[in-house]
Amino acid sequence: MRALLALEDGRFFEGESFGATGTLVGEICFNTAMTGYQEVLTDPSYRGQIVAMTYPLIGNYGTNSLDQESRSPHVRGFVIEELTEIPSSWRSEMSLDEYLQKWQIPAVQGIDTRALTRHLRTRGAMKACLTTEAISPEEATRRAIEGEGVIGIDYVREVSTPKIYQWDPNDKLSTPWSITVENGGAKRALPPTRFRIVAYDYGIKENILRLLRQKGFDVTVVPASTTADEVLALNPDGIFLSNGPGDPAALPYAHQAVRDLMGKRPIFGVCLGHQVLGFAFGGSTFKLKFGHRGANQPVKDLRSGKVAITAQNHGFAVDPDSLPSNVEVTHVNLNDGTVEGMRHKELPIFSVQYHPEAAPGPHDAAYFFSQFTDLIEGNL
Incomplete structure (x- = not known):
């Protein structure tokens, strides 16, 4: 046809x-x-x-x-x-x-x-x-x-969970496996949970949830519209801001919630969560000409000089000139120089624009989940 x-x-x-x-x-x-x-x-x-x-x-x-x-x-x-x-x-x-x-x-x-x-x-x-x-x-x-485009559209409300839930309480969905000669597949034991975190669901991918559990996090997932007070009532050790669709400027409720959480718990954001954090800092975003979508985007860590090949999926980027002086740009895209990572200089908050969980893509950036563990441990 x-x-x-x-x-x-x-x-x-x-x-x-x-x-x-x-x-x-x-x-x-x-x-x-x-x-x-x-x-x-x-x-x-x-x-x-x-x-x-x-x-x-x-x-x-x-x-x-x-x-x-x-x-x-x-x-x-x-x-x-x-x-x-x-x-x-x-x-x-x-x-x-x-x-x-x-x-x-x-x-x-x-x-x-x-x-x-x-x-x-x-x-x-x-x-x-x-x-x-x-x-x-x-x-x-x-x-x-x-037809409808993406600018000014809140797609997050369409994909976010309608209710709070605990991810994989029985450890059935997160257990990694490896191929063995004997039976073609064997499960590897998950580590015990060390920290309780709240993950904002702006459109969270399941592989993010799997890797968070594999790093020892007990994950409670909350709707995108959850207020800071409602999150703090769950008494988490840290806050995770997920990926998601659409225009980050169309999410004022998310900006306010994250702004209210700053300084109260360690925060780690990825993709849309990174952009929401940019607004919470007082910054803004702009639409990229054609976006970054694929598994081969080179990103440079400005502090170490190391380059990672990353998986990305976003059509907007944080404007570095809009960020306050107490926020440091830590990573940039080597193709176009756009912001790929940032951190607060005084508070335990950091984020990356790309997907450390990959799926699909390289695992060069998976260490950020361990950095989140260290950040929480250092702020207990």
């Missing part, structure tokens, strides 16, 4: 439909990771977006119930160059096509994703219309222009 992808500036691409059918509009972005498409699909940070994968062959290993970063996909549409129709993996439970049909996500293959990516890199991220219906390119372009 024919599918059409029309951008709001008039550029359009024709391809072949797979997954679900229908018409949708959202901001289109590209991800440069070679693997991890299921994690991308289920990352709440992609809420409201159409995602194009730059790697040319997608679906090679199918999908399964273990690689989900949340209970269901959050992308509005999916764009690839070529779909693998017969996946090859002992872990596969269904093909990518079947998976997208199950979750009613329209997708298109046969698109020149290199041309699309170069266009977005040059012109910037923009709204797009993806359709499998008999709609002309002109009509699809009109719908893209009139």
Whole structure:
């Protein structure tokens, strides 16, 4: 079945439909990771977006119930160059096509994703219309222009948990495993919990929760709208600010809650949590031309000079000129010089713009979870 992808500036691409059918509009972005498409699909940070994968062959290993970063996909549409129709993996439970049909996500293959990516890199991220219906390119372009973008939109309320819960109280979801010759897989024991933390759910990925538990944290997850007083009533040793979707400027309730928590507990933020912290410091953010999305973003630690290859997924960045003098920029992106990390000079607070948990991506930055442990231990 024919599918059409029309951008709001008039550029359009024709391809072949797979997954679900229908018409949708959202901001289109590209991800440069070679693997991890299921994690991308289920990352709440992609809420409201159409995602194009730059790697040319997608679906090679199918999908399964273990690689989900949340209970269901959050992308509005999916764009690839070529779909693998017969996946090859002992872990596969269904093909990518079947998976997208199950979750009613329209997708298109046969698109020149290199041309699309170069266009977005040059012109910037923009709204797009993806359709499998008999709609002309002109009509699809009109719908893209009139559709909803991401600026000023609070997608966090759509993905955040509606109630407080404890993550993995029985240690069934966080226990890591390793391959053995005898039985093909063996569980490794989790460490005992040392500290109780509250994790704000702005759209938290499950691998973040798994790694927090693996580092010895007893994690209580709270809705994004939870006030500082409600968090402090839980008597945590530290506060974690998660990743999430949309425009950080559209979350004044989150800015205020974090501002009220500053100085009362150690705080660690990642991705959207990093941006929310920027607002709590008194700073601001700006929209990147085409964002950082993929598993190969180089980041430099300005204190040590070390460079890490990181997994990222964000379309906004903290404005360094807006930060007060008591906040230090600790990390920068080597591609465009944008802020990738910061810390408060007087309070036990730090954050990074990227994803230390990866999934998908390298584990160069996983040590930040251990730094959070040290920060809490040093402030008890």
